[in-house]
Amino acid sequence: MSFKVLEKILESPGWKTLFGVVVPIIAGVLSGTFVAEVSSSGDFLWAEFYESKSFYGLLFLAAITFIYHRALYFHEHKIEMFLNDDYCRAYMRSKCLPEAADRYKELIRSGNVGELTSAMEEFERIMK
Secondary structure, eight states: OOHHHHHHHHHOHHHHHIIIIIHHHHHHHHHHHHHHHHEETTEEOGGGGGGOHHHHHHHHHHHHHHHHHHHHHHHHHHHHHTTSHHHHHHHHHHHHHHHHHHHTHHHHHHTOOHHHHHHHHHHHHHHO
């Protein structure tokens, strides 16, 4: 699955609604079915739970829900990081400075760093 598709799924209100409303309803139905399948004449037959199809449905549903919510957590955490000024500065430095260093590599090697210094000062002025 491509990154763009995953990002659209994680930002989609429809998917959030599905996992917030529809999946719990399905889990409730599967739970009721599971109890009906493992009980016989009022007794629970826990030793035979693995023969129940609803058990595997619940297991699958739990795994999918876990994967979705974990991905959603990491996606939202990455977005929230940009609320921190220090993180934004560090991110900009990590993205802009390597490119600037490549561009000014020859000037740095020759010892003429005046243009790079002025570019760095401009960068710091923008980041304030």
